[in-house]
Amino acid sequence: MSLVDLYLNELEEVVRGLSRADIEAVVEALLAAWRARRHVFILGNGGSAATASHMMNDLNKYASVPGRPRFRALALTDNMPLLTAVGNDQSYADIFVEPLQNLLQPGDTVIAISASGNSPNVVRAVEFARAQGATVIGFCGQPGGRLAHLADLRVIVPSDRIGQQEDGHLILNHVLAFVLRARLEQEPAA
Numbered sequence: 001m002s003l004v005d006l007y008l009n010e011l012e013e014v015v016r017g018l019s020r021a022d023i024e025a026v027v028e029a030l031l032a033a034w035r036a037r038r039h040v041f042i043l044g045n046g047g048s049a050a051t052a053s054h055m056m057n058d059l060n061k062y063a064s065v066p067g068r069p070r071f072r073a074l075a076l077t078d079n080m081p082l083l084t085a086v087g088n089d090q091s092y093a094d095i096f097v098e099p100l101q102n103l104l105q106p107g108d109t110v111i112a113i114s115a116s117g118n119s120p121n122v123v124r125a126v127e128f129a130r131a132q133g134a135t136v137i138g139f140c141g142q143p144g145g146r147l148a149h150l151a152d153l154r155v156i157v158p159s160d161r162i163g164q165q166e167d168g169h170l171i172l173n174h175v176l177a178f179v180l181r182a183r184l185e186q187e188p189a190a
Contacts, residue, residue, distance in 0.1 A: 010159070014168055017158040023172065025153050026137055027179050030059075030071075033109045033135070034184070040073040041104065041134075043096045043125055044113035047166040048139075049077035051113055051173060058177035065181060067189035076100070076125075096125035106133030114138070115157075115165040117145020126150045139172055141165030 001009075033040055040059060042052040056075035064070045076096050077083070086098045104110070110129040114122045117140040126136050126147060138144070138151030141159060148154045157168030 007164075010161070011164050011167055014157060014159045014164050015171060018168065018172070019155065022153065022155045023175060026155060026172075027176060027183070029109065029135055029137060029153055030176065030180060031183060034069070034071055034180075036107060037069065037072065039103065039105070039108045040071060040111060041076055041100065041108065041129075042073060042111045042113070043076040043122060044139075045119050045121065047162075048113035048115065048169065049075075051139075051166065051169045052077045052111070054170065055111065055113075055173045055176075058173055059180070062177045063180040063184060065184040065187075068184050068187055071180075074103070093120040093124050095121050097121075097128045100125055100128055100132075104129060104132050104134055107135075109135045109137065111137045111139065112147055112151065113169050114145065114147050115141035115162045115169075117141065117143075117147035122147060123150065139169045141168075 042055050044052045052075040056073045059071040059073035076099050082099060083095045086095045112122050112126050123146050127150065129136050136151045138147040138154040140148045140154060140156045142156055144154060144156045148156060155172055157165045159165050
Protein backbone atom coordinates (compact mmCIF):
# COMPACT_ATOMS: atom_id res chain seq x y z
CA MET A 1 0.00 0.00 0.00
CA SER A 2 1.33 3.43 -0.90
CA LEU A 3 1.61 6.17 1.71
CA VAL A 4 -1.04 8.12 -0.22
CA ASP A 5 -3.44 5.18 0.11
CA LEU A 6 -2.52 4.75 3.78
CA TYR A 7 -3.30 8.38 4.64
CA LEU A 8 -6.51 8.57 2.64
CA ASN A 9 -7.80 5.19 3.84
CA GLU A 10 -7.16 6.24 7.42
CA LEU A 11 -8.90 9.57 6.79
CA GLU A 12 -11.97 7.74 5.46
CA GLU A 13 -12.11 5.81 8.74
CA VAL A 14 -11.70 9.03 10.73
CA VAL A 15 -14.65 10.64 8.93
CA ARG A 16 -16.78 7.52 9.50
CA GLY A 17 -15.87 7.71 13.19
CA LEU A 18 -17.06 11.30 13.72
CA SER A 19 -19.97 11.42 16.14
CA ARG A 20 -23.02 12.50 14.18
CA ALA A 21 -24.86 13.19 17.45
CA ASP A 22 -22.10 15.55 18.61
CA ILE A 23 -22.17 17.37 15.25
CA GLU A 24 -25.97 17.71 15.40
CA ALA A 25 -25.67 19.17 18.91
CA VAL A 26 -23.24 21.79 17.59
CA VAL A 27 -25.66 22.61 14.75
CA GLU A 28 -28.44 23.19 17.29
CA ALA A 29 -26.20 25.37 19.48
CA LEU A 30 -25.19 27.51 16.52
CA LEU A 31 -28.82 27.83 15.42
CA ALA A 32 -29.71 28.95 18.95
CA ALA A 33 -26.94 31.58 18.80
CA TRP A 34 -28.19 32.73 15.38
CA ARG A 35 -31.80 32.97 16.56
CA ALA A 36 -30.74 34.99 19.63
CA ARG A 37 -28.50 37.23 17.45
CA ARG A 38 -25.50 36.28 19.61
CA HIS A 39 -21.89 36.49 18.46
CA VAL A 40 -19.83 33.42 17.60
CA PHE A 41 -16.10 33.79 18.30
CA ILE A 42 -13.73 31.25 16.76
CA LEU A 43 -10.10 30.64 17.75
CA GLY A 44 -7.17 28.28 17.34
CA ASN A 45 -3.41 28.13 16.68
CA GLY A 46 -1.50 27.29 13.50
CA GLY A 47 -3.60 25.15 11.16
CA SER A 48 -6.48 25.57 13.60
CA ALA A 49 -6.16 29.35 13.22
CA ALA A 50 -6.58 28.92 9.48
CA THR A 51 -9.64 26.77 10.10
CA ALA A 52 -11.03 29.43 12.46
CA SER A 53 -10.71 32.04 9.71
CA HIS A 54 -12.23 29.69 7.17
CA MET A 55 -15.12 28.90 9.51
CA MET A 56 -15.82 32.59 10.08
CA ASN A 57 -15.97 33.05 6.31
CA ASP A 58 -18.32 30.12 5.81
CA LEU A 59 -20.66 31.06 8.67
CA ASN A 60 -20.85 34.69 7.55
CA LYS A 61 -21.05 34.13 3.80
CA TYR A 62 -21.92 30.56 2.79
CA ALA A 63 -24.50 30.12 5.55
CA SER A 64 -26.21 33.42 4.73
CA VAL A 65 -29.69 33.21 3.23
CA PRO A 66 -31.47 36.16 1.60
CA GLY A 67 -34.24 37.53 3.80
CA ARG A 68 -32.78 36.02 7.00
CA PRO A 69 -30.43 37.59 9.52
CA ARG A 70 -26.80 36.64 9.10
CA PHE A 71 -24.48 34.91 11.51
CA ARG A 72 -22.31 37.22 13.62
CA ALA A 73 -19.08 35.26 13.50
CA LEU A 74 -15.63 36.63 14.23
CA ALA A 75 -12.31 34.77 14.07
CA LEU A 76 -10.07 36.00 16.87
CA THR A 77 -7.13 34.80 14.79
CA ASP A 78 -7.51 37.54 12.18
CA ASN A 79 -6.33 40.62 14.10
CA MET A 80 -2.54 40.29 13.83
CA PRO A 81 -1.76 43.70 15.38
CA LEU A 82 -3.68 42.79 18.55
CA LEU A 83 -2.37 39.21 18.65
CA THR A 84 1.23 40.33 18.37
CA ALA A 85 0.81 43.24 20.80
CA VAL A 86 -0.66 40.97 23.47
CA GLY A 87 1.87 38.22 22.76
CA ASN A 88 4.75 40.70 23.01
CA ASP A 89 3.55 42.92 25.85
CA GLN A 90 1.81 40.34 28.05
CA SER A 91 1.87 36.68 27.15
CA TYR A 92 1.06 34.48 24.18
CA ALA A 93 -1.30 32.64 26.55
CA ASP A 94 -3.46 35.81 26.64
CA ILE A 95 -3.87 36.43 22.89
CA PHE A 96 -7.47 35.21 22.82
CA VAL A 97 -8.55 36.29 26.31
CA GLU A 98 -7.74 39.95 25.55
CA PRO A 99 -10.17 40.39 22.64
CA LEU A 100 -12.78 38.32 24.49
CA GLN A 101 -12.54 40.76 27.40
CA ASN A 102 -13.50 43.53 24.96
CA LEU A 103 -16.18 41.74 22.98
CA LEU A 104 -17.69 38.68 24.72
CA GLN A 105 -21.16 38.96 26.21
CA PRO A 106 -23.01 36.35 28.29
CA GLY A 107 -24.87 34.05 25.93
CA ASP A 108 -22.34 34.35 23.11
CA THR A 109 -20.66 31.25 21.70
CA VAL A 110 -16.95 30.44 21.50
CA ILE A 111 -15.70 27.76 19.13
CA ALA A 112 -12.22 26.65 20.21
CA ILE A 113 -10.23 24.50 17.80
CA SER A 114 -7.20 22.58 19.08
CA ALA A 115 -5.81 19.26 17.92
CA SER A 116 -4.22 18.58 21.31
CA GLY A 117 -6.92 20.32 23.32
CA ASN A 118 -4.18 21.57 25.63
CA SER A 119 -2.91 24.81 24.05
CA PRO A 120 -2.58 27.25 26.97
CA ASN A 121 -4.03 30.22 25.06
CA VAL A 122 -7.05 28.18 23.93
CA VAL A 123 -7.65 26.71 27.38
CA ARG A 124 -7.33 30.14 29.02
CA ALA A 125 -9.83 31.65 26.54
CA VAL A 126 -12.28 28.81 27.15
CA GLU A 127 -12.02 29.20 30.92
CA PHE A 128 -12.65 32.93 30.57
CA ALA A 129 -15.60 32.39 28.20
CA ARG A 130 -17.25 29.90 30.55
CA ALA A 131 -16.82 32.30 33.49
CA GLN A 132 -18.59 34.99 31.44
CA GLY A 133 -21.57 32.76 30.64
CA ALA A 134 -20.69 31.87 27.05
CA THR A 135 -21.39 28.53 25.41
CA VAL A 136 -18.14 26.79 24.51
CA ILE A 137 -17.82 24.38 21.59
CA GLY A 138 -14.58 22.43 21.33
CA PHE A 139 -13.19 20.84 18.17
CA CYS A 140 -10.41 18.52 19.34
CA GLY A 141 -8.23 15.70 18.19
CA GLN A 142 -8.17 12.40 20.00
CA PRO A 143 -8.32 12.16 23.05
CA GLY A 144 -9.44 15.79 23.44
CA GLY A 145 -7.25 17.16 26.22
CA ARG A 146 -8.44 19.84 28.61
CA LEU A 147 -10.59 21.48 25.94
CA ALA A 148 -12.82 18.41 25.68
CA HIS A 149 -13.41 18.53 29.44
CA LEU A 150 -14.05 22.28 29.56
CA ALA A 151 -16.33 22.59 26.52
CA ASP A 152 -20.11 22.47 26.82
CA LEU A 153 -20.19 20.64 23.48
CA ARG A 154 -17.33 18.90 21.75
CA VAL A 155 -16.52 17.03 18.57
CA ILE A 156 -13.44 14.87 18.86
CA VAL A 157 -11.78 13.81 15.62
CA PRO A 158 -10.86 10.15 16.21
CA SER A 159 -7.27 10.16 14.98
CA ASP A 160 -3.82 10.38 16.50
CA ARG A 161 -2.40 12.12 13.40
CA ILE A 162 -2.47 15.91 13.67
CA GLY A 163 -2.97 16.29 9.91
CA GLN A 164 -6.06 14.09 10.01
CA GLN A 165 -7.32 15.92 13.10
CA GLU A 166 -7.01 19.21 11.20
CA ASP A 167 -8.61 17.63 8.11
CA GLY A 168 -11.49 16.57 10.34
CA HIS A 169 -11.92 20.08 11.75
CA LEU A 170 -12.12 21.54 8.26
CA ILE A 171 -14.63 18.86 7.26
CA LEU A 172 -16.67 19.79 10.35
CA ASN A 173 -16.62 23.41 9.21
CA HIS A 174 -18.02 22.46 5.81
CA VAL A 175 -20.64 20.12 7.26
CA LEU A 176 -21.81 22.84 9.65
CA ALA A 177 -21.98 25.52 6.94
CA PHE A 178 -23.91 23.17 4.63
CA VAL A 179 -26.41 22.11 7.29
CA LEU A 180 -26.83 25.59 8.75
CA ARG A 181 -27.56 27.12 5.34
CA ALA A 182 -30.20 24.46 4.69
CA ARG A 183 -31.72 24.99 8.13
CA LEU A 184 -31.77 28.79 7.71
CA GLU A 185 -33.63 28.36 4.41
CA GLN A 186 -36.39 26.70 6.46
CA GLU A 187 -36.59 29.56 8.96
CA PRO A 188 -39.28 32.22 8.51
CA ALA A 189 -38.11 35.24 6.50
CA ALA A 190 -37.39 38.42 8.46
